Amino acid sequence: MAQRKHLDDFLRGRIIRRLECGRTQLEVSEEIGIAQSVISRLWQRFQDDGNVSRCYSTGRPRVTTPNEDRYLSVTDKRNRRSTASDLSRQISSATGRTVSRQTVYRRLGHIGLYARRPLRNVSLTATHCRLRLA
Numbered sequence: 001m002a003q004r005k006h007l008d009d010f011l012r013g014r015i016i017r018r019l020e021c022g023r024t025q026l027e028v029s030e031e032i033g034i035a036q037s038v039i040s041r042l043w044q045r046f047q048d049d050g051n052v053s054r055c056y057s058t059g060r061p062r063v064t065t066p067n068e069d070r071y072l073s074v075t076d077k078r079n080r081r082s083t084a085s086d087l088s089r090q091i092s093s094a095t096g097r098t099v100s101r102q103t104v105y106r107r108l109g110h111i112g113l114y115a116r117r118p119l120r121n122v123s124l125t126a127t128h129c130r131l132r133l134a
Contacts, residue, residue: 007034012042012052019043063099064091064107072104073111084108084115 007015011032018028025043029036046052064072071094072087082090084105091099108114124132 006054007038007042009053015039015042016046016052063097063103068095068099069107069111072107073113076108076113 015028015032015034018031019025019039025036025039029039032039042052068091072091075087075090076082084101087108088099088101088104091097091104105115
């Protein structure tokens with residue numbers, strides 16, 4: 001999945017000016033190098049309320065980027081015995097941003113990597129083997 005980049009105010013203004021001059025959305029999208037769907041949404045919002053500024057978004061921004069999440073999964077798969085605390089220290093030293101142990105644990109859980117202890121089976125004795133065969 002590609003990372004989304006927001007358009008700055010200047011670029012939004014350029015797009016709207018070109019559309020107001022009579023250019024088509026397809027022409028503008030090819031000139032600027034942005035998908036036509038983005039241009040269409042921007043134009044629709046401008047026609048609805050005359051405003052092209054970004055809407056206020058709720059929620060706390062994520063601490064880790066998708067690339068850092070991928071780094072966590074690769075690092076964990078290379079060394080399956082590493083703990084979430086170890087991975088937290090590794091990613092902090094690699095990126096310079098502090099990431100908590102709980103965040104690392106959650107990100108690995110979303111990927112499907114959970115901390116599980118290997119099951120230790122009891123060895124069968126000669127008596128067990130004889131009884132099972134019987």
